[in-house]
Amino acid sequence: MQNYLEFEKPLAEIEGKAEELRAMARANSEMDVEKEAKALDKKAQQILKDLYKDLTPWRKCQVARHPDRPHCRDYIEALFTEYTPLAGDRNFADDHAVMGGLARLNDRAVMVIGHEKGQDTQSRIERNFGMARPEGYRKAIRLMDLADRFNVPIITLIDTPGAYPGKGAEERGQSEAIARSTEKCLKVGVPLVSVVIGEGGSGGAVAFATANRVAMLEHSIYSVISPEGCASILWKDAEKMREAAEALRLTAQDLHKLGVIDRIIAEPEGGAQRDRNATIKAVGVAIDDMVSKLAGLSRADLIRERRKKFLNMGSKGLAA
Known part of the structure; x- marks a missing residue:
């Protein structure tokens, strides 16, 4: 069953009518509705094209959060072979919001996190909706250390509203864990590439995405705060999230212009949720290309280039 976003209501109506016609034909073999159904399909395709031709930042936020978009597990299962999950931070617990382990990408050994x-509903509660606790970041640090020790490239897939802000997480050192994960990203001497596949929220995303190369899916978002959070702080009104989304410049297109990210990965028409396989394939091609181009650099060069990239961040936009 297709899940439709609020702004996709006109599309839902047309596609629903086409499906109703086909359901009637299945119930009554004497009915021939294919011509009418195909006409509706054509109309729906045009509506879809028009809706996604020039999405506003707020609509991109909605698409980035679409429940049917492929998630981290989908990418790992489709792109990587010999995936061996590694659990726990060897200190407190295993955070199910963060998954990772050793795997192969096109016969190249990698660490994916x-x-x-x-x-x-059940798995979202178990995964805490992608919001990592301190033990999640400490698990990531442990896996990055392991990759660095064995000279294995690191691939991170970003999809989080942000780090979990609960009392227990704060008591266990949430900010310190995020800072150390970011520091570890800067210090590893192996290629590190990141892809924002949905939401890239706040320090919870930066802790995984302080990489040599950062890519974003076309309709993903990457920001210091959610539009709703920003609106609540600036205007004391979460309903002003549309204005906040405009001001935050959180789209892949804006961030590429600013030099915050290195490439945009195109999505199928209608978003990643419309063709999950094509999206996953495109992400796999981009990851392989980024890792291959970094493979020839020495450990010192990788660290130097990564630090320089983040120290210079924003200068491209300021110069413009």
């Missing part, structure tokens, strides 16, 4: 939001 990512946020996992979950696929249904």
